[in-house]
Amino acid sequence: MSFDANLAGMPSSARPTALRGPALTFTGDPFRDGLERTLVHEPDAIVAMQDGRITHFGPAARVAPLLPAGTEIRDFGKDALISAGFIDTHVHFPQTTMIASHGAQLLDWLDRYTFPAELKFADRVHTRRVARAFLRENLRNGITTSCVYCSVHAHSADILFEEAEALGLRLAAGKVLMDRNAPEALRDNVQTGYDDSLALIRKWHGRGRLLYAITPRFAGTSSPEQLAAAGALWRNHPDCLMQTHIAETQAEVAWISELFPDRANYLDVYDHHGLCGRGAVFGHGIWLGDDELRRLHAADAAISHCPTSNFFLGSGLFDIARAKQADRPVRVGLGTDIGAGTSFSILQTLNEAYKAAQLNRHPLSAAHAYYLATRGSAAAMHLEDKVGSIAPGMEADLVVLDMRSTPLIAFRMDEARDFAEQLFIQMILGDDRAVRATYVAGRLAHDR
Numbered sequence: 138m139s140f141d142a143n144l145a146g147m148p149s150s151a152r153p154t155a156l157r158g159p160a161l162t163f164t165g166d167p168f169r170d171g172l173e174r175t176l177v178h179e180p181d182a183i184v185a186m187q188d189g190r191i192t193h194f195g196p197a198a199r200v201a202p203l204l205p206a207g208t209e210i211r212d213f214g215k216d217a218l219i220s221a222g223f224i225d226t227h228v229h230f231p232q233t234t235m236i237a238s239h240g241a242q243l244l245d246w247l248d249r250y251t252f253p254a255e256l257k258f259a260d261r262v263h264t265r266r267v268a269r270a271f272l273r274e275n276l277r278n279g280i281t282t283s284c285v286y287c288s289v290h291a292h293s294a295d296i297l298f299e300e301a302e303a304l305g306l307r308l309a310a311g312k313v314l315m316d317r318n319a320p321e322a323l324r325d326n327v328q329t330g331y332d333d334s335l336a337l338i339r340k341w342h343g344r345g346r347l348l349y350a351i352t353p354r355f356a357g358t359s360s361p362e363q364l365a366a367a368g369a370l371w372r373n374h375p376d377c378l379m380q381t382h383i384a385e386t387q388a389e390v391a392w393i394s395e396l397f398p399d400r401a402n403y404l405d406v407y408d409h410h411g412l413c414g415r416g417a418v419f420g421h422g423i424w425l426g427d428d429e430l431r432r433l434h435a436a437d438a439a440i441s442h443c444p445t446s447n448f449f450l451g452s453g454l455f456d457i458a459r460a461k462q463a464d465r466p467v468r469v470g471l472g473t474d475i476g477a478g479t480s481f482s483i484l485q486t487l488n489e490a491y492k493a494a495q496l497n498r499h500p501l502s503a504a505h506a507y508y509l510a511t512r513g514s515a516a517a518m519h520l521e522d523k524v525g526s527i528a529p530g531m532e533a534d535l536v537v538l539d540m541r542s543t544p545l546i547a548f549r550m551d552e553a554r555d556f557a558e559q560l561f562i563q564m565i566l567g568d569d570r571a572v573r574a575t576y577v578a579g580r581l582a583h584d585r
């Protein structure tokens with residue numbers, strides 16, 4: 138896939154600027170190659186950037202003499218941590234309005250809370266207000282790229298793309314395709330869903346840093362004909378992403394097998410309609426069988442792990458160690474899944490990912506968790522050559538964490554014995570207060 142970004146004309150840093158402080162990044166996948174070969178921790182680093190890209194990265198003593206004259210250096214001090222911006226591979230921006238809705242599991246929750254909230258996106262003024270609030274929350278939490286479900290309304294994608302473009306964000310999004318099992322006013326049909334998605338692809342895909350994600354909500358709300366149309370659209374535009382939900386709850390899996398009795402399993406429903414391949418991001422995947430995981434590996438498709446959502450809806454425990462099994466590893470990214478998810482904070486999402494792993498008896502190391510939040514999620518979207526790590530040539534999307542953001546964290550950090558422990562403290566105790574600054578294409582986009 139080629140997502141060649143044209144950063145020219147985007148809001149970005151024209152002047153060379155640099156950040157100084159401790160830094161963490163990954164050069165590869167620690168699940169596959171181990172931390173020794175992939176983790177880079179630089180206790181006193183300089184990250185320099187110009188025209189939206191990273192130009193230099195390394196120990197301050199080595200990099201400082203190489204910087205162009207006039208480079209402005211912002212020193213965050215030793216209690217900071219500079220990382221690639223966080224990436225959210227599964228989120229519904231309209232659901233910012235109904236996060237924290239009580240008492241239902243997935244299918245009831247959709248009917249009782251989600252669809253009524255999404256109906257309000259017929260109104261463009263409401264849509265823009267929510268899109269702005271959503272992107273503001275992302276930046277407050279250090280999220281610089283996300284893969285976003287809009288509502289069924291084509292203008293919901295237009296408006297989100299307009300707002301993301303104004304901020305210079307690299308973001309993927311798509312209008313939801315949904316032609317059955319939803320309120321009449323939230324349904325498109327095979328033709329309008331196809332035509333609207335095609336028009337959005339032509340307008341937005343590859344414009345600046347924006348990408349289109351073809352978005353059949355899930356097999357429960359798309360007819361076989363709509364899934365086939367989505368598959369045809371993806372075949373004609375293979376460098377788009379494709380996102381949908383899969384195997385989130387047992388009741389959903391049972392319902393899908395009733396709706397598609399001829400298919401071997403849930404993934405086969407999508408595969409049969411041309412919706413399993415490179416660039417597919419499947420939300421949840423808790424209840425996938427080994428055959429399905431093998432097929433995802435072979436297709437180079439990804440799963441978005443959404444732990445706060447899975448606990449909130451009582452959906453189940455995603456087993457990341459199983460998904461990463463060495464003979465058929467699947468690309469796995471991290472998702473907030475707002476509004477079933479309960480936090481925009483990626484640190485809090487990692488906290489819950491750790492607990493899910495604990496309950497599966499495969500404790501997740503802090504470093505593996507930060508990989509998931511950055512380069513791993515970039516890889517889930519096949520963007521690891523653009524974002525998700527700190528290296529010259531990469532797009533300059535960065536988050537700077539304050540490692541002493543609350544009295545308790547500061548107190549606990551004084552007892553930390555090593556860097557791994559410091560990282561773990563942040564992901565268990567930290568939240569939006571830990572995000573000191575967020576940079577988008579080299580430009581300061583949030584400063585606490």
Ligand code: GUN
Pocket residue numbers: 229243247251354355382385446474477
């Ligand atoms: N499955 C289909 N639609 C949705 C949604 O909006 N949220 C979640 N968590 N699961 C879904």
Ligand code: ZN
Pocket residue numbers: 227228229382420474
């Ligand atoms: Zn979702």
